[in-house]
Amino acid sequence: MHQLIAAPFLGGHFIVKPGGKPGLRLPSALFDELAGADRCPPELVDPIKTAFGIDLDQPQLRDAILVRESSPLPNGGFGRASWEINLGCNWDCEHCYLALKKFEGLLWEDKVRLLKTMRDAGVLFLQITGGEPTIDRDFIRAYALAAELGMMLHISTNASQLHQPRILELFDRYPPWRITASIYGASEDAYDALVRRRGGWRLFMRGMAAAIESGLPLRLNIVLTRSNAHERDAMIGLAETWGIEHNVYGNLSPTIYGGAEVLDAQDVATLTPRSPFTGCNAGHTFFHVDLHGRATVCKVERDVKIDLPTEGLPGLARLGAIADRAQVRTGGCSGCAISGSCTVCRPLAKLYQQAKAPLSSYCQHGRKESV
Numbered sequence: 001m002h003q004l005i006a007a008p009f010l011g012g013h014f015i016v017k018p019g020g021k022p023g024l025r026l027p028s029a030l031f032d033e034l035a036g037a038d039r040c041p042p043e044l045v046d047p048i049k050t051a052f053g054i055d056l057d058q059p060q061l062r063d064a065i066l067v068r069e070s071s072p073l074p075n076g077g078f079g080r081a082s083w084e085i086n087l088g089c090n091w092d093c094e095h096c097y098l099a100l101k102k103f104e105g106l107l108w109e110d111k112v113r114l115l116k117t118m119r120d121a122g123v124l125f126l127q128i129t130g131g132e133p134t135i136d137r138d139f140i141r142a143y144a145l146a147a148e149l150g151m152m153l154h155i156s157t158n159a160s161q162l163h164q165p166r167i168l169e170l171f172d173r174y175p176p177w178r179i180t181a182s183i184y185g186a187s188e189d190a191y192d193a194l195v196r197r198r199g200g201w202r203l204f205m206r207g208m209a210a211a212i213e214s215g216l217p218l219r220l221n222i223v224l225t226r227s228n229a230h231e232r233d234a235m236i237g238l239a240e241t242w243g244i245e246h247n248v249y250g251n252l253s254p255t256i257y258g259g260a261e262v263l264d265a266q267d268v269a270t271l272t273p274r275s276p277f278t279g280c281n282a283g284h285t286f287f288h289v290d291l292h293g294r295a296t297v298c299k300v301e302r303d304v305k306i307d308l309p310t311e312g313l314p315g316l317a318r319l320g321a322i323a324d325r326a327q328v329r330t331g332g333c334s335g336c337a338i339s340g341s342c343t344v345c346r347p348l349a350k351l352y353q354q355a356k357a358p359l360s361s362y363c364q365h366g367r368k369e370s371v
Contacts, residue, residue: 007068019175077122080286086136091195095265099255105291119149127154134161147174162207186234220246225265258354274343283323297323301347
């Protein structure tokens with residue numbers, strides 16, 4: 001198994017280490033030399049030793065670097081992707097944007113084909129999410145295959161399975177780049193009430209304790225709703241006690257189908273002001289894949305789906321144009337005089353409109369009316 005990955009990424013060339021954060025940028029000529037060499041080029045030995053603590057000054061250690069090929073897609077393809085391996089979850093959170101959380105998904109053979117397509121598309125950083133990804137029947141072998149294909153892996157999880165020996169052994173063999181765990185309360189009563197599963201808090205705390213003890217690269221997402229907002233400071237306190245980087249999220253979105261039911265959980269007092277939306281790279285350097293292997297611009301914009309197991313790379317080549325069309329302000333936003341300072345992208349605004357959400361939850365006009 002390789003210790004380092006050398007790969008093209010967004011117009012440059014880098015060496016990265018699974019489980020590590022800083023990377024090493026390479027001149028294109030040196031990357032080409034590395035790709036065709038039988039051993040590590042001498043001029044790379046010291047920089048690699050300094051950056052990663054790995055001594056490659058021996059011919060047999062050349063295999064410690066996996067050199068990724070350039071993508072045949074225009075502009076080098078995509079650098080990042082996210083994948084909903086399954087929508088199934090062992091929690092039933094009141095605010096979940098996925099709505100019906102069915103245990104469906106691709107057969108293993110199609111998952112293999114999908115992961116290889118993402119590799120060929122240039123994906124270096126892959127987020128595996130769900131539902132709850134760690135309970136998927138194929139999670140362990142899908143994660144292992146993605147790692148062996150040379151991807152830096154980011155897992156989004158509720159942490160309920162992080163104490164399982166099979167999960168810890170997997171992460172020890174194939175170190176993740178990041179694990180983002182969501183926290184839904186700082187007490188058993190509040191946590192279990194939000195996830196609507198008795199024993200949820202105990203599983204969360206057991207998983208976090210095991211992950212911290214194992215030294216996994218953790219980040220905490222603090223999710224606020226009406227039922228747990230009173231524990232905001234206590235949740236932040238837990239993150240600080242653990243020494244874990246954390247983000248606080250108070251803005252809830254409609255479901256991916258434009259359903260409004262989850263907005264009832266919104267705590268208006270914790271709405272976070274959004275910065276003006278000035279565009280993003282979704283569909284151009286990043287894409288999302290759902291549980292059926294269908295690529296979309298992102299997790300929000302799902303109107304046009306590209307079936308990757310059947311269409312492969314030619315399908316992904318169409319994604320940029322799809323993304324550009326998705327950002328055109330139409331429908332309820334046409335003719336808006338202040339659209340240039342809008343704080344949500346067009347696909348997200350469309351979900352709010354489908355959900356008949358109050359303007360104050362996503363639109364500047366609504367906020368002005370509520371003053």
